Every structure is written in structure tokens, then in C-alpha cells.
Amino acid sequence: MKPIRSISIHPQQQHSLSAKRLLEKTDLSLTQGELPRIDTYREGKRHLHLDVKKGQSFHRCSAFGKDYVCCNVHVLDQISNCPYDCSYCFLQSYLTNQTTQVVTDVEAQLNEIKQKTAQQPWRFFRVGTWDLGDSLALDPLTGTTSELIEAFSTLPNAVLELRTKSDCVDQLLNLDHHQRTIVSWSLNPADIIEQEEHRTASLTQRLEAMKKVMDAGYLLALHFDPMLVYPGWEKGYDNLIDDIFRFIDPQRISWISIGSLRFNPEMKKTMSRNFPKSQLTAAEMITGPDGKMRYVKPLRTRMYRHLMERMVPLLGDNPPFVYLCMERADMWDKVLGYHPESANHLDYLMTESLDQRFPNLVHQTPTRSDYCAKDTAREPNG
């Protein structure tokens, strides 16, 4: 992993599987100690710290908001910061401590997940490790994902979602996953990957990696998020869709999300400073009522519709569930022709789709009354 130049390990993690693996796989020196504080964005990407679990680490996705239709995905705080360097990454202005961190006492995290998923036995949980970093970019070094995949294969009511821009999948191919792990990719046109998603795998590498995990029996998911506006974006996304579905069988895709670039206004200046050549922030964006900058709605509508028009004919008769991320109900109506009534309703619809398309994946047939009668008071951690 080229960007990582130094590694530290929390004293309680020195005998962990990850620490042992690191000793075998890297010639970098490992020091023992508490989490170092690094304030500089790029410096933080060069130091990896293996940490213990601190506090609650399993909760609903932090993007959840009342004005937007959210999907109720849950996240496991396992990774913080990322060796990649995407120009639009919100982590540039989000993290207080920029040190790249991976929580390696997986057992403690699994105990929390088991306890919380057992509290809602009727719900089928989708659990991601990508909230503050790439799920797989560091996995060849730390190997924590393998432990998670094997543990999730025995959980009754949850699937693990590993979301990545990497091609680091070889370590996953021979694991006993029982289809309880979904490997997903964030995707953008090849020229955008080259210009804006620095150090990530190329589109071809990602597609080849997708093919590998598909052949190893995993389900896939696709995230066209953030979609970006640039000269010729229409053609770029057309080519992207065509390339993907030349490689991938849509019947193996569990869900597809669509979203567009969004960030807080301060982040615009940070991006300009960190990536002066990037023109992404020069597009037509406004600050919405939630305080986030987005492309103006007419433009977002055009983008989403354009993508859907190209993609839907390629999805087949039993298509994957498609949803919008952080958009209001009226945008769903414009693009998808309907909108879920709530986050719980969307959660139900996604689970229903999984249950219908992948028999034996969901532990019990979901009912709308189970999902929608329960208000947020019954959510783990609210």
C-alpha cells in the first residue's frame, strides 16, 4: 500500500490477527502506542493505526435526515480515513483526527452487532463498513474484512456490504461467505476516475474485480454516487453503463444507488485548496435548505434520468432495486415515478426486493407492518 509510510498499533491489539498479518506483509516498522493525532489531511493518509473498538460502533448511516428519503442502512465504524485521494471526498473537511485508522478487534464489534441485530429480529439489516473510508483499500494489509465476512455468514438477519473503489478482492475469493456479504463498487466514468479519484483502481480494474467476486459467488451492488457534472458527462455515463453490463450479470446485482455530488460550503474551499486543477466545484451548485451544496435540481433531474434511461433496458425482467441517496420525495417521483413514505418504508422495499430476487437470503418474509409500524424509538442508538 504505497501511501502508508508508517504504522502504529494500540497495545491491546499487538497480538491481533491483523497485527500478525501486517508483520508478515509489510516491511514498514510497527510501533506500539495510542492513536496519534494528525491534523493534516494528506499526512493522515500516510499513517495507519490499528485501534481498539471505542464506544458504540454500530449505528444508522450518518447521512440520515428527515427531509430526505434515506434507506436505513446501518454502518459499522471500522475504518476512518482512506489511502485514496478523491478530489471530492468529504473527509477532507470532516475528520478531526486525520490519522488513517482501522479497528482490528473485530470480535468486540461483532458482539455489538449481534446484540443489536437480535433486538429487531424481524428486520433484515444491511451493514456497511464504508461510512468514513473504503471498505477494502486497506484489507490486503489488515485482513479485518475476512473476519467480518466469516462472522456475517452465520448471522441470521444481516448482510455485510463492502463498498470500494479498489480492486483488492483476491483475499475474499476463497472465503465461506454464504452470500451474506455484498461487495459493492462506487463507479464513475473512466476519465473521471483518472482525473478526480486519485490512486483508486481504474474502471477496468474495478470491473475485473467485480467479475472475480461475482464468480466467487458474492452478490454485487453498484453505487453511481456521486454522479459528477463535467463537459461530456452524458457520453461518459453512457459508456460507463455499457461497460458495466458487458461485464456483469444484472441478476447478481442486489441494489443500485444513485446520488450526486454534495458537500458543505466550507468543503468547496478545501477542495479548491487541495485540488486546484479540479473544476468540479465550478459547476452550477447551490446551497439547499439542509446547508449542503448540490447541483441545482433541474440539472440533477437530468443526470438521474439520463442514467436511468441508459441503464433500465439493460437490467432485465427482474431488475435490481434502484434507489436515490439523499434526495427528497419529489426527486424520486421525477426520476423513479414513485417515492417511499419513509426510511422504514424504503428499508422494507429493499428487503422485499432482496427476498423476491434471492431466495434464502432474507431470514423471513418481510412485512410492511413490521418495518413501518416501528418508529425511530426502536432503532438501535435512535
Place this chain on the structure above:
Amino acid sequence: MNNSSNNLTLDKTPEITHINLDKLELNRYRFYPVTHKLEQPALTFIRPLLVHQQDSGELALLDGFTRYESACAMDIDQLPCQILSPETPLTNIIALLTEQHENVLNIPIHKANFVAMMLNLGLSREQLCEHFLTPIGLSPHIKLIRHCLAIHELPEEVQQFCANKKLSFKQCLALTLYPCDLVMEVLDWRNILHLSSSNILELLEHIHDILRSTNSDIKIFRQSPTILHALQANQPPHEKTRLMRTAVENLRFPDLTAVREDLSRIHDQMALPKTVRCQWDQSLEKSSLYLQIDIHSQQQWQGLLDLLNSTRLTQGIKQLLEKL
């Protein structure tokens, strides 16, 4: 000054000596321009200038730049000076400057220049973080030093604008993101338009985005028909300013502008009476119409009900909601 290294401890009180003003070196410790003259200079000259003698023997003016400028303007050749010895530690000099310029250092642009000066004098970034940023109201982070240096590089005229308008540190920093010729051009418009500092910052941000998205430059942009019209209109400055802001906003948000124009056209065609106001979120994010009705009699209410039921209004509302 809580830190010991910041306490000014001199071995002995410096003696007061009259020094010829042309012997003084002015740039070493100057970090802000003198912008005003003293009103009662005769009284002020009782207080001596503070001078730091260098190893080379050179006398660097440390404090009293305004008195110095006033004296020169009055053709005074000599002023009383207290001279600090060359052995005075740099940390003490900085602590002294910080104390003496407390008011000046309330202005963010001066803080940035002060930080740049401290680095120039030989203090390390770590020393600054540890001892000298907090006393001037800056957070002790290396990143902030980088920001100060970027602000310090702004052209003199821009710095003057920052100082006069007492722009915040963030606002000063934002100015470093824009090309110099763009900033100078917009500052020049102050002669033609009625621009507050927030107007200037808004114009800069929008124009910068327009230039980046169109791969253009300010010279070409200035020749755009709507921009030329705003600058050359035979109108009072506040009206020209309104024209300019509208022109820039329309160029910056073409999609939004087109939809807003459609909405306005539909709204106009509805020909609502003055007692009914129909509004919407101008950002278009919220897909809602806000209708406000103002009536004073039963008769008005009946008339309004008829209007609200009319085909013209029903069609108009439908079209507005579809556009939103």
C-alpha cells in the same frame, strides 16, 4: 502572556537617545501599513520610539511607525528612541511586539502578516504553534501558518481592502483562492458600483466559478454584453450594482435562471389579485408552493373562492408544481 518565553525581561531599562530618523531601518519589524496621521503629534512625541539594534549595528524600528511617519511629514529630523540591545532574545522581541500591537492584531490580515514576519525573523513553525499563535487569537495549528502565508502573498491593494473592511480570517483566506487579476478587477469596480465587502466576496466567488467552468479569464468576461451593460449603464451606482449582481447570478446559474424565468412567466399568466401571494423556494429544492391570502370581508372571500376554482388558476398551480 502566560508562557515564560513570552515575558519581556530586559536586563536594564533601555536609555533614551535622540536618533536621526534617516538612520532607522523600517522594514524588519513592519507588518502593517500606517494609515493615519497623529492629530496631536507634539504630545505624542514625548513617548520614545522603540528600536532594536542589530548585530550589524543597524537600528531597526520596532514600535512607533505612526509617530515616525508623522515626524517625517512634519520635517522633524530626530526623535527620542529607546534602544534594545542586540542580545535581546527574539522571543522577547516578538512578545513585545504582540503586546504593543494588541489593537492592530485584532485585524485578521495583520495577524497573517505578523505570522509571516515572525517566520521571516527566524522563528520555527513549531515555536509559533507553541508560543505565539494563541496570544494573537489564532489556533495553534501548522495548517493555520500555511494559511497565513497564503494571505500574506495577497497584493498590497487587496491587503489594504482586507484591513479597511476588517475582513475575517476566513474571508481573507477565500481571497487567496482567486486569480489576482480577477480580485483587482472587482476591487476596481468600487469606483463604479456600490459594493459592500460581502457583495465583493459574492461577485468574486461567482465570477471565479464562471471563469473556471468556461475556461475563460476576467478580460473576456468583462466584455460579456450583460456585464458591460451593468458597468456602463446610465444609472446610479446602486442600480448598476443590482444589474451586475443579477447578470453574474444569471451567468453562474443558467439552469436555475431558466426554470425561475419559466416559473415567473407561469405566475404572471395566473394574474393573481394583490390579495393573493404565491411564493416558492428560490433554490427550487423544496417542491412546494406557499399561498398567502389577505382578505377583509366575506365578499372578498367569496370572490377568492371563485378565483381559486377557476381553470386559469388551477392550470397555473399545476404548471408551477410540475416545474418545481
